[in-house]
Amino acid sequence: MGAFLETLIGGLMSGMLYSLVALGFVLIFKASGVFNFAQGAMVLFAALAMARFAEWIPKFTGLDSKVLANLLAFAVALMVMVAAAWVIERLVLGKLVNQEGITLLMATLGITYFLDGFGQTVFGSDIYKIDVGMPKEPIFLMESVFQGGVLINQEDMVAAVVAAALVGLLAAFFQYTGTGRALRAVADDHQAAQSIGIPLNRIWVIVWSVAGFVALVAGIIWGSKLGVQFSLSLVALKALPVVILGGLTSVPGAIIGGLIIGVGEKLSEVYVGPYFGGGIEIWFAYVLALIFLLVRPQGLYGEKIIDRV
Amino acid sequence: MAAVAGPTLDGAPPRGADAEGVSGARSRRIGNVILDVKNISLSFGGVKALTDISFDVREHEIRAIIGPNGAGKSSMLNCINGVYQPQQGTISFRGQAFSHMNSRQVAEMGVARTFQSLALFKGMNVIDNIMSGRNLKMKTNIFQQAIHFGAARREEVAHREFVERIIDFLEIQAYRKTPVGRLPYGLQKRVDLGRALAMEPQVLLLDEPMAGMNVEEKQDMCRFVLDVNDEFGTTIVLIEHDMGVVMDISDRVVVLDYGKKIGDGSPQDVRANPEVISAYLGTSH
Amino acid sequence: MLYRENGQFKTSYAADQQIFPIGQDKVVILALLAFAFVAVPFLASEYLFRAILIPFLILSLAALGLNILVGYCGQISLGTGGFMAVGAYAAYNFLVRVDGMPLIAAILLGGVCATAVGVLFGIPSLRIKGLYLAVATLAAQFFTDWAFLRIKWFTNNSSSGSVSVGDLTVFGWTVNTPAEKYLFCLGFVAVFALLAKNLVRSHIGREWMAIRDMDVAAAVIGIRPVYAKLTAFAVSSFFVGVAGALWGFVYLGSWEPAAFNIDRSFQLLFMVIIGGLGSIMGSFFGAAFIVILPIVLDNMPYWFGIPIDTALASHLTFMIFGSLIVFFLIAEPHGLARLWSVAKEKLRLWPFPH
Numbered sequence: 001m002g003a004f005l006e007t008l009i010g011g012l013m014s015g016m017l018y019s020l021v022a023l024g025f026v027l028i029f030k031a032s033g034v035f036n037f038a039q040g041a042m043v044l045f046a047a048l049a050m051a052r053f054a055e056w057i058p059k060f061t062g063l064d065s066k067v068l069a070n071l072l073a074f075a076v077a078l079m080v081m082v083a084a085a086w087v088i089e090r091l092v093l094g095k096l097v098n099q100e101g102i103t104l105l106m107a108t109l110g111i112t113y114f115l116d117g118f119g120q121t122v123f124g125s126d127i128y129k130i131d132v133g134m135p136k137e138p139i140f141l142m143e144s145v146f147q148g149g150v151l152i153n154q155e156d157m158v159a160a161v162v163a164a165a166l167v168g169l170l171a172a173f174f175q176y177t178g179t180g181r182a183l184r185a186v187a188d189d190h191q192a193a194q195s196i197g198i199p200l201n202r203i204w205v206i207v208w209s210v211a212g213f214v215a216l217v218a219g220i221i222w223g224s225k226l227g228v229q230f231s232l233s234l235v236a237l238k239a240l241p242v243v244i245l246g247g248l249t250s251v252p253g254a255i256i257g258g259l260i261i262g263v264g265e266k267l268s269e270v271y272v273g274p275y276f277g278g279g280i281e282i283w284f285a286y287v288l289a290l291i292f293l294l295v296r297p298q299g300l301y302g303e304k305i306i307d308r309v
Numbered sequence: 310m311a312a313v314a315g316p317t318l319d320g321a322p323p324r325g326a327d328a329e330g331v332s333g334a335r336s337r338r339i340g341n342v343i344l345d346v347k348n349i350s351l352s353f354g355g356v357k358a359l360t361d362i363s364f365d366v367r368e369h370e371i372r373a374i375i376g377p378n379g380a381g382k383s384s385m386l387n388c389i390n391g392v393y394q395p396q397q398g399t400i401s402f403r404g405q406a407f408s409h410m411n412s413r414q415v416a417e418m419g420v421a422r423t424f425q426s427l428a429l430f431k432g433m434n435v436i437d438n439i440m441s442g443r444n445l446k447m448k449t450n451i452f453q454q455a456i457h458f459g460a461a462r463r464e465e466v467a468h469r470e471f472v473e474r475i476i477d478f479l480e481i482q483a484y485r486k487t488p489v490g491r492l493p494y495g496l497q498k499r500v501d502l503g504r505a506l507a508m509e510p511q512v513l514l515l516d517e518p519m520a521g522m523n524v525e526e527k528q529d530m531c532r533f534v535l536d537v538n539d540e541f542g543t544t545i546v547l548i549e550h551d552m553g554v555v556m557d558i559s560d561r562v563v564v565l566d567y568g569k570k571i572g573d574g575s576p577q578d579v580r581a582n583p584e585v586i587s588a589y590l591g592t593s594h
Numbered sequence: 595m596l597y598r599e600n601g602q603f604k605t606s607y608a609a610d611q612q613i614f615p616i617g618q619d620k621v622v623i624l625a626l627l628a629f630a631f632v633a634v635p636f637l638a639s640e641y642l643f644r645a646i647l648i649p650f651l652i653l654s655l656a657a658l659g660l661n662i663l664v665g666y667c668g669q670i671s672l673g674t675g676g677f678m679a680v681g682a683y684a685a686y687n688f689l690v691r692v693d694g695m696p697l698i699a700a701i702l703l704g705g706v707c708a709t710a711v712g713v714l715f716g717i718p719s720l721r722i723k724g725l726y727l728a729v730a731t732l733a734a735q736f737f738t739d740w741a742f743l744r745i746k747w748f749t750n751n752s753s754s755g756s757v758s759v760g761d762l763t764v765f766g767w768t769v770n771t772p773a774e775k776y777l778f779c780l781g782f783v784a785v786f787a788l789l790a791k792n793l794v795r796s797h798i799g800r801e802w803m804a805i806r807d808m809d810v811a812a813a814v815i816g817i818r819p820v821y822a823k824l825t826a827f828a829v830s831s832f833f834v835g836v837a838g839a840l841w842g843f844v845y846l847g848s849w850e851p852a853a854f855n856i857d858r859s860f861q862l863l864f865m866v867i868i869g870g871l872g873s874i875m876g877s878f879f880g881a882a883f884i885v886i887l888p889i890v891l892d893n894m895p896y897w898f899g900i901p902i903d904t905a906l907a908s909h910l911t912f913m914i915f916g917s918l919i920v921f922f923l924i925a926e927p928h929g930l931a932r933l934w935s936v937a938k939e940k941l942r943l944w945p946f947p948h
Contacts (some may be wrong), residue, residue, distance in 0.1 A: 005935035035725040042717055074616040095924045102670060107923050109860065114916025125905060237856075240729045262835050286733035290718060293730050297722045330793045390814050403731050416816030428811030432872065440797070441804050445816040447797040451825060454796035461796055462608060469607040508815060 006267050013156030015262020016163045017225075017306045020218035021239040022246065022254040023166060024211040029248045030174065032184035033190070034093070037108040040237055041115035042212060044307070045084070047228045048119050048218030049077040051128035066131070081212030082205075084115075089204045097200065100193040130223040159221045163255065166214065183207060187249075193213050241289035247302025256300060261285045339560065340368035343544055344420075344512055347406075349388055349398035351381075351568075357584060358384040359395065359568045366512070369547040371538055373555045373576075376565035377588060382548045383425055386514045389546075390422055395550045396481070402512075409469055416445060422508035423501040425548075431490040435500050437488055439475055442507030443468045475503045479533060495526045511576045512544045513537065527551065529556060556580065564588070597941045598824035613791055635773040638858040643772035650885045651779040652840045657865040657877035658790050659833025665871035666794055668806030669719045670727055673734030676836055676856035678739060679851060681708040681835025682746050682842035685758050690750055701782075708835020709828045711738075716765050716827030718822055735856050742851040758848030775844050782840060786833060789911060791874050793829065802826050803872070809922070864915065868922050870931025879930035887914070 021043055027037040036042075053073035063069050092107055138153050140226040174180035186203050194200050219228070242261050246253025269281045292299065311594060344366040351359040359381045366372045374382050388394040391410035399406045402418050421442070430438050447464060447567045454461045454545055476482055489500055498518060505513055518534065519527045531554060537543050549555050555562060555576060562579045564572030566588040572579045578584055597618055600904050604610040614620045638647060661673050685704025688695050715734040719727050743746050749757050762778075793799055801822040804812035809819055826885040842849045861884060869880020891911050892904075926932050 092920050092924070094736075102668075102724060103923055103927060105728070106863075107920050108920030110916045110923065111865070112916065113912045113919070115914030117916065119636065121909045121913070125909070237732075240732065244726065244729050263937075277746075279740055279744055283733060283736040283740050286729070286736050290730045290733040293718055293726055295723050298620060392810060410815040413816050416814065420897070422814060423841050424811065428808045430811070431808035432807045433800065437800055437803070441614055441800045441812075442815050444797055444801060449796075451793070451798055451829070454790050454798055457796065459794040461792075462611075465611060465796065466607045469611070473607075504815065539911065575801075 007270050010156075011263035011266030012259055013153060013160060013262070014158065014266065015094055015259040016160040016255075017218070017222060017258075018239050018242045019258025020159065020166070020214070020221060021161045021257045022242040022258055023163070023170065023244045024214040024218065024245070025239060026248060026254045027170065027214060028207055028213045028250055029243075030184075030187050030251070032093070032204055034104045034108065034186045035248070036211065037105060038111040039116060039211065039215060039239065040213040040234070041112040041119070041289030042081070042084075043156065043174055043219045044228070045115050045119040045219075046077055046081055046212065046216035047130065047223040048123040048128065049080050050074065050216065050229045051130045051223060052123045053077055054130065055128075063149055070131075074220075078213060082209040082215055083211050084204050088208055089182065089201055093204050093208075094201055097194075119254055126229075128223075128228040130191075130220055130228060155221075155225055158293060162217065162221065162248055162276055166217065167251055167255050170214075174251065178279055179203075179206065208239035241285040243299070244289040245299055247299030250299070250301035261288065264288055319338040337385055339370045342366065343368040343403055343555045344389070344485070344546070345401040345406075346385075346389070347387070347399050347401070349395045349400070351384055351388060351393055351395040353421065357568055359388070360566070362398070362570050363570075364518070364544055364563045364570065364573055366407060366544060367561075368511075368539055369538070369542050371534070371547060373559035373562045374546065374565060375550070375552075375555055375562060375579075378572075379567075380565040381568040382565055383516055384568075386546070386548065387518055389415070389514060390486070396519050416482060416508065419511035420514065421505035421508040421512070422514035422543050423498070423516055423518055425506050425520065427494075427497050429489045429500055429504075431488070431502055434486050434488050435476070435481060435492070436472060436485045438500050439503040440468060442504040443472065445508065472503075472507060475506050478536070479503050479505075480529075481516045495522055498522070499533070503529075503558060506537065508551075509541075510543060512546065515547045515549075517548050517550065519549060527554065534558065596942065597938070599942070611795070615929045627784065631777070635777060636812070638773070638776075640772050643776050645889060646885060647776050648772070648845055650881055651749060651776070651783045652837050652845055653862070653865065653885060654787055654878045654881035655779075655783050655840070656834050656837035656862055657839065657869065657881045658874065659873065661860050661866045661869075661873070661877045662794070662802070662833065663826050663830035663875065664866055665876070666799060666806065667802035667823065667830075669716070669729040669823060669826060670724065671830075672728050672859050672863065673715060673738075674730035675734040675854040675856060676738035677708045677831045677834040678711055678838030678841060678858065679742055679854035680711045680831075681838030682849065682854065683742055683757070684708065684835070685839035686718075686759065687748065687750070688843065689759065689824060697762050697843075701836055701843070704839040705836035708831045708838065711947055712827045712831025712834070713824050714829075719823045719827065731801055731929065732856075735859055739851055739855060742854075756848055757842075759843050762843060768845070775899055779840055779844055782836065786836070787874065787878075790833070794874065798822075798825060803815070806872075810857040837847045864919060870928055870929030871927075873929070873931035875934065876929050876931030878885040879934065883930065887911070 001106075006141075021039060024039040024042065028039070050073055053076045054070055057072050057076070058069045063072075068123055088111060092111060093104075096104055096107055140152070174184065181293060182193070182198050185196075186200060187199060190200060192224060193203075238261070242257040243254060244257070245260055246255070247259025253261055265281050265284050268284050271280075273280045326343070342365045346365070347363050349359055349362045362381075362385060364372075374385065376382055384393060388395045389410070391414065392411040394409055399408050400410060401407070402415075402420070407414075430441060446468065449461045452491070453459065476485055479502065481496060481499055481503070484496060485490050489497055492500070502515075502518065505515075515534065519530050522530065534545060534547070535558060538545050547555075548557065559576055560579050561574060562572070562576050563570060564579055564582070566584075571588060572582045573584075573586045597616075599616055602615075602617055604615065607675060611617070614623055624939060635645070642784035652779060656674065656678060660671065662837070663669050663671050681701075681704040683704075684707035685700045688703045689697070689700040692700075718730040722730065733860070743755065746752075764778065767774075770773055794802070801812070801817050802825075804817055805816075805819055805822045805826075812822070838854065842853070846853060865879060865884045867879065868883055869878065870876025888911050892907050922929055
């Protein structure tokens with residue numbers, strides 16, 4: 001039982017990490033109707049920026065305090081992400097206004113490749129560390145109930161709390177602010193939103209910047225846990241089934257979807273995997289998403305899509 | 310064929326006057342009921358699009374469906390075509406009743422239609438669009454088509470001949486290889502009609518075929534519709550806003566308003582119906 | 595004045611419906627085919643065969659298959675690598691487990707297996723479209739990645755996880771020099787390209803395009819979306835499976851599942867986008883582009899005398915790929931094939947400007 005709980009909690013934690021990346025997807029889709037394949041590359045790019053700036057800033061300025069260096073690095077990395085958002089809007093999105101979804105999807109694929117190459121050119125392609133002072137030692141809970149206690153990773157717990165806070169913030173933003181409403185209008189119909197005076201390009205810069213912020217947070221947390229390396233952007237591919245499950249337009253859905261995928265993966269790997277030779281983690285999330293798509297295409301919390309003639 | 314009078318309701322003798330097929334302007338007598346719509350109700354979530362609609366359509370006639378915008382006319386056609394599934398009611402075709410229609414079944418039974426918002430295949434040219442209407446008549450399988458020489462080629466040529474006749478009929482020969490996206494609106498509507506005609510339908514559902522056209526284009530389109538009805542005996546069900554057209558070419562009219570039927574009969578009867586008048590003039594409901 | 599259609603009037607529908615109705619086009623294509631079959635084997639160097647021609651041919655075949663699915667039928671697929679893997683491993687199993695199995699039969703049977711898998715993973719397309727379908731096809735990709743890695747039967751219980759094929763023989767003739775391998779692949783590609791062109795100009799091709807352009811209207815004129823979509827998946831997977839078998843047998847010789855991973859899927863999708871969606875010629879243009887570009891990028895620094903280390907070169911390749919995708923989507927969404935037809939249009943008027 002203790003082992004089961006450990007696996008369960010481990011799954012919940014890793015699910016939270018997926019959700020962090022998925023949040024970025026949902027944000028951009030909700031606000032512009034664009035499925036941003038490049039979210040994973042953005043996470044990697046942001047993490048690289050953070051890691052390298054945290055290294056370079058002390059060298060440049062001779063700062064001693066790690067906290068200050070990290071804060072500065074965060075600020076600079078955030079500016080870089082905003083700049084990236086602006087460039088993406090000017091060079092790519094602005095020119096593809098009102099094209100069909102598949103064109104925009106392919107464009108984000110192109111952005112992915114570009115960001116991957118560019119990030120590694122500018123920041124280097126070794127494995128880098130991010131150290132923002134996350135507690136690394138695991139703690140043991142419920143030692144009285146289970147022998148040895150249930151092992152919980154403190155780092156994951158912090159991630160979970162951060163993700164929950166982000167979700168609350170973003171959900172409120174969309175529901176209760178004027179900008180949030182404008183974003184939802186843009187997601188529905190670019191041209192219509194433009195025709196009522198919503199400044200499309202500004203909105204898109206805002207959205208991609210916020211997504212960049214989310215990517216930075218996700219990048220820091222993932223990077224702190226795994227080290228910043230190229231495979232980070234592949235991990236982000238895992239976030240796709242998360243948004244399918246949760247619904248592409250639902251912020252809380254991203255969390256629920258992430259939790260389900262995280263738990264499902266871990267549990268299936270431990271309890272079902274051995275019968276199949278192991279390693280089923282690489283496809284479990286996708287097959288689950290596939291089944292969901294057949295049964296309930298809009299996900300748990302998404303909006304139904306109706307075709308009119 | 311008498312020229313269609315303009316958009317005004319002048320006193321010219323309307324075609325519908327001799328609905329029983331006695332007049333010399335029609336070559337086929339109006340026959341028995343071919344399409345029978347009974348008690349159709351359709352709703353989307355909380356919105357009731359159609360409430361208890363019943364009417365029939367007789368073979369070889371031209372039946373108009375009119376009504377203000379949002380009355381449910383296109384939804385009615387969509388139900389007949391199997392695009393929407395009504396919650397209640399049945400639709401009978403030649404005596405066979407169906408409560409759920411499947412688009413392909415309907416097409417196989419010989420019902421074709423055009424669309425209000427032009428559902429043409431933008432990636433193809435005019436010939437290919439109209440040829441796509443021949444798909445039910447194509448019998449070769451995928452392997453024969455891959456080889457092409459032999460059965461598939463003969464079939465393509467045979468159907469191409471038929472499609473060329475439709476192109477001649479609609480007078481769009483000059484545009485046959487043009488991608489339809491590049492054609493002006495009026496010509497696109499003709500291609501839409503051509504695609505429906507390619508199915509050799511027994512019943513043709515036309516959803517606002519004259520929308521957005523000027524007087525000459527309307528006259529051309531009316532001519533095509535009347536020719537189709539005359540030469541091929543195709544039954545026509547026509548949604549139209551232009552009252553002049555409706556009065557002049559239709560045999561019987563159904564009037565819908567807010568999803569309910571408020572009139573049914575010959576064009577004169579319907580024109581004089583007080584409920585219909587108030588629906589169009591907008592008295593309170 | 596070279597490229598005029600003057601005097602080329604068609605007197606039958608069959609003549610009008612030919613693949614190359616303009617006389618000059620026919621001449622050029624026949625000359626090209628003659629050159630490819632007869633002259634190239636003697637003229638090209640071994641490097642040219644190995645690095646450019648053979649991968650170009652096999653990947654064009656795969657791109658053709660993908661173009662049928664994505665370009666003609668409008669169903670996006672990110673699982674192409676997986677279907678190539680199915681073709682390769684199935685063909686391998688037929689070859690080693692069945693005594694006396696002829697090579698071509700094994701390859702074609704590999705394609706058939708890929709067809710079955712393709713149809714299976716194509717079933718979701720009946721309910722979902724666009725990016726949702728893309729995610730569903732990713733399931734195919736990752737599942738096949740895992741299956742060929744973990745299920746020992748597929749690799750004939752190989753201890754290293756990789757499989758290899760020995761000498762390839764066709765009707766007693768051994769295919770082992772690069773020129774022979776090239777001709778072998780060229781034969782496949784020529785036949786399959788013809789089949790593909792025939793299909794897309796027949797009524798199944800129109801059904802596919804109708805589903806792509808407006809599926810509700812297609813249903814109303816009697817097209818069955820199920821039949822159209824599943825045949826698109828089937829035909830596409832057949833092409834891709836055969837390409838996979840050729841890739842493993844002829845190009846690689848021995849391979850592991852990683853040869854058919856998601857990067858391969860993306861690579862093929864890029865070929866189809868850059869080459870031109872919905873165009874047979876486009877598949878060839880795209881494949882040529884994607885095969886040649888990395889080689890150019892790798893060697894360009896040496897031509898200019900600036901040495902770049904390989905890591906940087908590969909990053910630059912990524913950046914250039916990405917930018918080119920975006921560029922094509924903005925400037926010419928119909929890809930190189932459209933640029934080609936625009937060029938031909940200009941040629942028809944040459945030397946006059948308009």
